[in-house]
Amino acid sequence: MVTAQSHAGKGSFDLHDVSVTYGSETAIAGVSMHIEPNAVTALIGPSGCGKSTLLRCLNRMNDELGNATVGGRILLDGVDVYDKEYDPVELRTKVGQVFQKPNPFPMTIYDNVAYGPRTQGIRKRSDLDALVERSLTRAALWGEVKKDLKKHAFELSGGQQQRVCIARALATEPEVLLMDEPASSLDPISTQQIEDTIAELKEYVTIVIVTHNMQQAARISDKTAFMLRESMEHPAFLVEVGETRTMFTNPGDKRTEAYITGRFG
């Protein structure tokens, strides 16, 4: 029997002077921050300021692009994940990701959710069944799909597909869940459902979410990090990071205030 893990207190990141260069263009530089476990951290900033780029550093998905070089140090619970010995495949079982556009695999709902666990060698039907149910429950989809787990995932609505993707990411029992604008292609009701899901998930996982929706960041996050790229000649940087409430009521930086009040971006 696979027991439910909560990883309480695990899944904290420490970033030291992180930079990312695509070919010859440095997209972000000098990013240092702490990401707290079992909390929701929102990355905000105008489009093109490197939010996705920074997010992809945390599960080393930048490695897969072929043209990206990551500098600085990134520690997950004190361990350098860019160490030569560190296997990115292993990292990604601890740090899951939900993408901007729902990307379920062309297979049944069940097989989508069981995909990660099967890779990890879980074969026993009862174990998989339990994991699939638990993950779908956590993704707030179980009630809607429990009767047709054999349905092809493409037959679901966009919001349901995205929650399948959340369940799929949760099924490997990650310590951290990265979400890159997970509701940007969804309608308001689906967005609401995803936001509700996130609020419940932080009990089990650390969440880092990219969003360009200020209200959303204010509603769902505990911490907010604001990034900005002031000109194309210079890389983007982290303007400030802090308690979401403080950031939105009493920002420490004029540029943060300008962005939050909608003066640019």
Add this chain to the structure above:
Amino acid sequence: MIRLNGWSAIVILAAIGIFLAYGGARALGEVGFWTLVTGSEWYPTIAEPRFGFVPLLIGSAAVTITAIFLSMPVSLAAAVFISEFANKRVKEVAKSIIEFMAAVPSVVYGLIGIAIVVPGVKEAFNLDSGLNAMSGAIVLAFMIAPTIVSISEDALHAVPNDLRQGSLALGNTRWQTTYKVVLPSASSGVLAAVMLGMGRAIGETMAVLMLTGNAARIPGSLFESVRTITGTIAAEMGNVVQGGLHQSVLFTLGLVLFAITFLINLVADLVLEKQRRRWRR
């Protein structure tokens, strides 16, 4: 525009079919379609000629199916390598090799087969002659590889990148991602690629004519000489009496070949269209 193209294709195909049927009218009347298609002996030039297509159909099938089985594993592996693992430079080199392979005239493949494959097969299997179905199939396997590789590669390439990203982000290696997500997603395109390769193999004439030994008998094994449909038409058409029964029978044989390749291509097209629609989300 698309509809016009569709209709003109149908008109052209119908015209070819009617033309072949017209050429075969005498044979269809005097011998009969059923007798031709089920006859097991092909002796077209003796005093009381026998026009049975079965040895030729079996000859074509033996060579084609063997060629598919030989070509498919390697071609598919090449397509996966090009689409999923090779970097840009390697990809370009591989693609130009494949284009080159497709551009080599069939008679050149035949010559290479005579020089290398026929003696090789004779040696390897300890035979009296290397001119047999196996030699033809080996050379055909190379000839249909460009079709299978390039069409499967297209199908793999069409699999959206966010599926790969999704699988990698779940802690799968590239190889696991390829066989668990990418290949199943492209399966119908790969199937179509194999079918189009098959269509190409059945229609191929010159190389098989040079390599298979051309005995119009039902073979007992792949190491016996066979005669294909195409080889028969090409070899005999020059020696027949204009308007004679033999000529008309060859037209009917052409009609059968045309129907087989048309069906294979039609099914492959339907499969490909289904595959394309899949990603129009």
